[in-house]
Amino acid sequence: MLDVKTLERIRVRYGETDQMGHAYYANYLFWFEQARGAWCRDRGFTYKSLEAEGIFLPVVEVHVNYRGEIKYDEWITVEVWVSELRRAAIRFDYRILNEETGKVTTEGYTWHVVMGSERKAISIPESMKLLLGRNPSDYDSVE
Amino acid sequence: MLDVKTLERIRVRYGETDQMGHAYYANYLFWFEQARGAWCRDRGFTYKSLEAEGIFLPVVEVHVNYRGEIKYDEWITVEVWVSELRRAAIRFDYRILNEETGKVTTEGYTWHVVMGSERKAISIPESMKLLLGRNPSDYDSVE
Amino acid sequence: MLDVKTLERIRVRYGETDQMGHAYYANYLFWFEQARGAWCRDRGFTYKSLEAEGIFLPVVEVHVNYRGEIKYDEWITVEVWVSELRRAAIRFDYRILNEETGKVTTEGYTWHVVMGSERKAISIPESMKLLLGRNPSDYDSVE
Amino acid sequence: MLDVKTLERIRVRYGETDQMGHAYYANYLFWFEQARGAWCRDRGFTYKSLEAEGIFLPVVEVHVNYRGEIKYDEWITVEVWVSELRRAAIRFDYRILNEETGKVTTEGYTWHVVMGSERKAISIPESMKLLLGRNPSDYDSVE
Numbered sequence: 001m002l003d004v005k006t007l008e009r010i011r012v013r014y015g016e017t018d019q020m021g022h023a024y025y026a027n028y029l030f031w032f033e034q035a036r037g038a039w040c041r042d043r044g045f046t047y048k049s050l051e052a053e054g055i056f057l058p059v060v061e062v063h064v065n066y067r068g069e070i071k072y073d074e075w076i077t078v079e080v081w082v083s084e085l086r087r088a089a090i091r092f093d094y095r096i097l098n099e100e101t102g103k104v105t106t107e108g109y110t111w112h113v114v115m116g117s118e119r120k121a122i123s124i125p126e127s128m129k130l131l132l133g134r135n136p137s138d139y140d141s142v143e
Numbered sequence: 144m145l146d147v148k149t150l151e152r153i154r155v156r157y158g159e160t161d162q163m164g165h166a167y168y169a170n171y172l173f174w175f176e177q178a179r180g181a182w183c184r185d186r187g188f189t190y191k192s193l194e195a196e197g198i199f200l201p202v203v204e205v206h207v208n209y210r211g212e213i214k215y216d217e218w219i220t221v222e223v224w225v226s227e228l229r230r231a232a233i234r235f236d237y238r239i240l241n242e243e244t245g246k247v248t249t250e251g252y253t254w255h256v257v258m259g260s261e262r263k264a265i266s267i268p269e270s271m272k273l274l275l276g277r278n279p280s281d282y283d284s285v286e
Numbered sequence: 287m288l289d290v291k292t293l294e295r296i297r298v299r300y301g302e303t304d305q306m307g308h309a310y311y312a313n314y315l316f317w318f319e320q321a322r323g324a325w326c327r328d329r330g331f332t333y334k335s336l337e338a339e340g341i342f343l344p345v346v347e348v349h350v351n352y353r354g355e356i357k358y359d360e361w362i363t364v365e366v367w368v369s370e371l372r373r374a375a376i377r378f379d380y381r382i383l384n385e386e387t388g389k390v391t392t393e394g395y396t397w398h399v400v401m402g403s404e405r406k407a408i409s410i411p412e413s414m415k416l417l418l419g420r421n422p423s424d425y426d427s428v429e
Numbered sequence: 430m431l432d433v434k435t436l437e438r439i440r441v442r443y444g445e446t447d448q449m450g451h452a453y454y455a456n457y458l459f460w461f462e463q464a465r466g467a468w469c470r471d472r473g474f475t476y477k478s479l480e481a482e483g484i485f486l487p488v489v490e491v492h493v494n495y496r497g498e499i500k501y502d503e504w505i506t507v508e509v510w511v512s513e514l515r516r517a518a519i520r521f522d523y524r525i526l527n528e529e530t531g532k533v534t535t536e537g538y539t540w541h542v543v544m545g546s547e548r549k550a551i552s553i554p555e556s557m558k559l560l561l562g563r564n565p566s567d568y569d570s571v572e
Contacts, residue, residue, distance in 0.1 A: 143361075286504075
């Protein structure tokens, strides 16, 4: 089920632009994060609830290709999916579609380690594997 | 000693601008915060050390007057001082000088309540009053 | 029609929190801005289109009262309305409801001057007064 | 001279942390940008002056490895250098030292295309090659 994508629509804020007139490169990482949150909710849980159980997913690697511009007030769709699972790490992939231009402007990925409540890397717990493997069509998206 | 000002120099980042070509209004609050940190260090302690002792100073009120522009790569000097102390609250005042133009571009203040480790408002502890009342000329600034 | 409010729902991003565990005070100003954008769209135009016509609304004053906490992943509703019009300035007022707790956590306002394409303050043009005075129920919200 | 590194010291802001207690992953990209600005100044010019001459360096690719934590109020040193020049593109490399722990916590790079005033990719102009090839020890750092 890992290849099932979640789509998250975001409208670009004025404060996310810079003086070159389009979105500043760091702000894409906020959008990736928002999309990861939506990915969880599509599968019936939240990242917040993971943390409440003592599981954290800090980012350890980021890669982004910026192909085209994204401007103020434009709607973008961030596609997000889990592309790889390791013993103690998860990779999310992203593709951003600029709805204004109809073009894919951005591609990227993030690697996350799974940390337990002692803030050390742990193997992905079975309970979490079940969450990650869920088919979104079997679950109501969490509001 | 409350009227003794601390000066903090900051250079404006590209990512702090917006498409209008100058610094976005929210980013001034990051600069105010940096200046408050410098105010503490000038008096021989750090805000970090306050939190380590279970004292937090969340912001409860903000006011900013934006009189002039601040642009990318410009040096600003943020003047900060404590203008009022109440039983459980502190007010910091700010004035921003744009070094490029030599003009005061911004004035503002922030009110903070004093919270203890239970995350409830408390009267300012005596130990903290001593810190706030320090004369910076008696202390080495904390690196 | 100035008293007609627009509501904008926003979900708090992880990157908008700080180590105290709730949303950092500067980030509320991004939410205010997003709500102003929605206010325009409710009346059948966009802030982007104003800028395209050479009208800019830089912020000259901000006031915020932070009464309660707002945390990661919580839904907030930002209520926004125009509370005052002057010859060359507009005031927007804001009220933030934390949907999680059902409480109004934040109130504030921003003053904006109206600037023309020469980047100088101008009297509000008649065409713009008509936009500001629109009744949202007469217009389709701009996507 | 491309291998000559520039060092930029930055102190982490409170607003740059998140509820996990350390710096949010997007904020590193602001630090990289600040370090690139310092790299230019070390060679006697500014990125601002490049833009004034109609040369822009938008980011087209980012890679970051986050190895260790960076916390509020910690001093970091960002090492930055140009690691590769292509006909119309420049790569900057970065290494972040956490001064508190003495450890290299972060490594990364950014690719930039060279854009002219028409906002299209251009070959790196000769005048700019001269700037990039400067030996910082021959120049006073721009204030």
